[in-house]
Each structure stands twice: as structure tokens, then as C-alpha cells.
Amino acid sequence: MRKAESYRTGTHSPSFLHSHPIIFDNCPKPKFLCVLLLLGIVQNASAVEIAVCTAPDGQFMPRTVSDGRGGAIVAWEDYRTGTDWDVYAQRVSSAGKAIWKVDGVPICTAGWNQRRLRMTRSSDRVIAVWNDRRDRSNWDIYAQAIDVSGKILWQSDGVPVCTDSADQSTQAILSDGAGGAIFVWEDARRSAQYQDLYIQRLGPDGHPMWKVDGVPVFPSESLQSDPILIGYGEVGFYIVWWDVIGYESWHIMVTRFAMNGSPVWNNPIVVTPPEGMHGIPLVTTDHDGGLIIAWQIYEDFINDNLYAQRIDSNGKKLWADEGVKICDAAGIQKSASIASDGNGGLIAVWSDERDVYSDLYAQRVGAFGAVRWKENGVPVSTAGGHQDKPFIVPSTDNQFFVAWLDYREDYGDESSDAIYAQQFNLAGEVAWKVDGVPICTAPGEQYPPFVLRSQSGDIILVWTDVRDDQGDVYMWKF
Secondary structure, three states: OOHHHHHHOOOOOOOHHHHOOOOOOOOOOOOOOOOOOOOOOOOOOOOEEEEEEOOOOOEEEEEEEEOOOOOEEEEEEEOOOOOOOEEEEEEEOOOOOEOOOOOOEEEEOOOOOEEEEEEEEEOOEEEEEEEEOOOOOOOEEEEEEEEOOOOEOOOOOOEEEEOOOOOEEEEEEEEOOOOOEEEEEEEOOOOOOOOEEEEEEEOOOOOEOOOOOOEEOOOOOOEEEEEEEEEEOOOEEEEEEEEEEOOOEEEEEEEEEEOOOOEOOOOOEEOOOOOEEEEEEEEEEOOOOOEEEEEEEOOOOOOOEEEEEEEOOOOOEOOOOOOEEEEOOOOOEEEEEEEEOOOOOEEEEEEEOOOOOOEEEEEEEOOOOOEOOOOOOEEEEOOOOOEEEEEEEEOOOOEEEEEEEEOOOOOOOOOOOEEEEEEEEOOOOEOOOOOOEEEEOOOOEEOOOEEEEOOOOOEEEEEEEEOOOOOEEEEEEO
16 A cells, blocks of 8 residues: 555544554665755745654654744654654754754653653643553553753653553643643543543642542543643633544534633533534634634545534534534545634635545634635645645734645655645635645655744744654754
């Protein structure tokens, strides 16, 4: 199977395969001539590619957050030992220079595997969380804090968030704004079939502030998965998740908690219609104390569509009860990414198969639920081959940057993927070359980019690149 096809293959239902970390193997090792095509069409902008980590064997799934000083801290899953997965990190300055030890500093090198890394910046440090199997019998959740000098702040190899004897997986993290963090994860302690969500808060010293091994969010006889955290100022946070009952009742749900770990609402809100199969939640703020949630509707697994809903801080739906249609064009709409439009609405971009090969389309929904652009979206890239895995962030005022994995040269028996990007405004007008501009066209595979807008306004991309190893971490910054 070519790589373009492997990215297009997946499951339409939450499962433990979806919940557990992915192991990358059989990655090729092509030789390379590094080619980075800079964006000369962007006036007064300079772009640079940075090799963050080129240690042996493989570095995958990089994530990045701002260092608060114009640069970024990158963390990733690392297989340099050739025997198990660890967690490493590197800081890159505002000038694009790696500051810490060459190929990164170890965050956790405990035995066996550490996978599914997530991170946030909280006050003067970065906090990372991951799935950990050092106990060998089951997956636990561990976390670590590191400051901008690269100093480890909590105990060596991380502190436990949850080490209950059942499996924990698919965690998310949110800064508490005070040097600690909020965590949510899938937990099988009550039922391996109907896992629940649990939450925990660690203080700035790494000690749990709530009940050891966490507090249940909403125990039920459904399978709860894909949790997302989003903050509500300094007073609390929302939890969004995918809730599945049987084979034909899939919902997106949301609830609100205070910073002391107590629920604010009496019960969670069912965001999606009561009938049908709805999944893969995406969340952004509405900048008014509420949030906007987008999801995918599975009509027949041949024609899947995208919808969204706005929820206020009291749990009230502000748009049509069934949600607002983002796109219901023929074919499958998938791999969506969303961002706030800065005015109470959202911008969505997705991979769209209305024309056989997947292209990228985008849509804006205004604060009152009105679709603002052409019905079923405006094209971001309709180049030949597949475009997939977009990642959107606001760039400058009323401008949005999106990067994606691109297979426009993928017509033979070998994959020739690349990373491309585009910028567009609130009117849906693209700013750069039609179908996007290349960020990286180096030989070998590139994995989907993770994109950040730093506090200084720079756009930062990180990705795994197989140009001359089983997987290295690269950054692009402008």
C-alpha cells in the first residue's frame, strides 16, 4: 500500500485500536538532497528550515508550544535506543537555533514505551504528558515539567497522573495558568468495553490536587473517547468527547468543570442530534466564554459530512438544534481542522473527496450560525493527487495559515509526498499561489505537520521527515 493510500485508510468508529499508541515501523531510509523552497511571494518574510533532531532510528509525532520568548519548545516520541520509545525535547530560539543539547534533552527514558505525547505551556514552564508502560502490565499516564533552560522540574522520568491497574490512554492537557495543568484521559478501570473519562490536576510541584488517580467526568454505559480540553478563562474548563452507545447511536458531548474539579453543569450537554452517528469532535473558542464544536456525520461511510454547533457558558446551543452544515458535498469530507475566526465564528478546512482525489476546501461560519462563503466551501488546493491532514491556525489579523500533506506528484508506484501551505483571509480569498506553496519537498516521506503561531506572531511547523533516516524532526519557521 502506498503511503497516500495508507493515510486514507482508517476506522470510522472509536475502538481500542484508536485509543492506543501507533507504532511506526518499516520506514524507508532514502538519501536526500535537502530542498526548501522559501516563500518569496510573502513580502518582508524570511523562512528557515531547522533540523530539530536527527538522532538514529526514529523520532515521531512532534508537538510544539511557544517558549514565551519568541521561540518554541518541541517534544517528540523517540526511538533512538532501537528497543523502546522515550520522550525528548528541544528548544529553538527566535533566531531559529537549537539551544539545548544536540538532538534534545530526555524528558522520560523509563523502561518500555512512552507514547502519545501532548504538551502545554503553563506560566514559566512547559508540561508534557504521555501514555507510559513502564509497569509493563498496562498503560498509565505520566507527566513532566521543564523550564526554558532545559531543566527538569519534577521527579526523574515524570510524575504519575494515573497509575490505576486498568489501561489509561488518549490523554489531553490544558494549562491551569499557575504552573500546573489539567489532564483528561480514557480509563478502563470500570469497564474495558465502556471506558469512562477521568480528570486530574497537578500543581506546580507536580503533586495531584484532586483524588489520586483522578476524578470521573460522567460515568455511563457508553464508550467515551477522544477527549478535548478547552479553557474558560481562569475559572474553569470544558471537556468535549465522543460518546458511543451501540452501533447506531454516536454523539458529541460537552460538560463544564470548575478549577477545583467540581462540575458546573448538572449534566453534560448532547451537542449533536439524538439520532445518527456523529464523531471526531473538534473544538475552538468563541472568544465570549463559550466554544464551537465541529464534528463528522457518518451517513453511509461513503458520503460523510461536516457540521458545527456553538455552545455558550451555560450550556445553551446558539445555532440550529441539529447544528450548522459546513459541507455536505458528494463524497467524504474528513481530516478537518478548525480555528476561531476571531469574531465568534469558526474557519474550517478539510480533506474533500467530491472529485475522487481528495482536495482541500474551507468554510467560514459566522457568530450567528450563517455560512459566510460559497455553499460547501471554497477550494484551498485542488492540485492533482491527494491533499490531506490540514492544520489551520490564525496567522495575522483576519488571516489564516494552513499547512497539509500533499501528494500532487504521487501518480506512480512510489509515494512522492510533500508539505504545502496557503494563507487566506476572512473573505476566503487565498493570498499565495493557487493550490499552495511548498514548505518541504525533500525526498522521502513527510508526516503531517503540527502548526503553531508563537506569541511573537511567527508561524512554526514541526513534522517527522524520512529524508535520510527512519524519522527525524524538522521545523519550519517564518
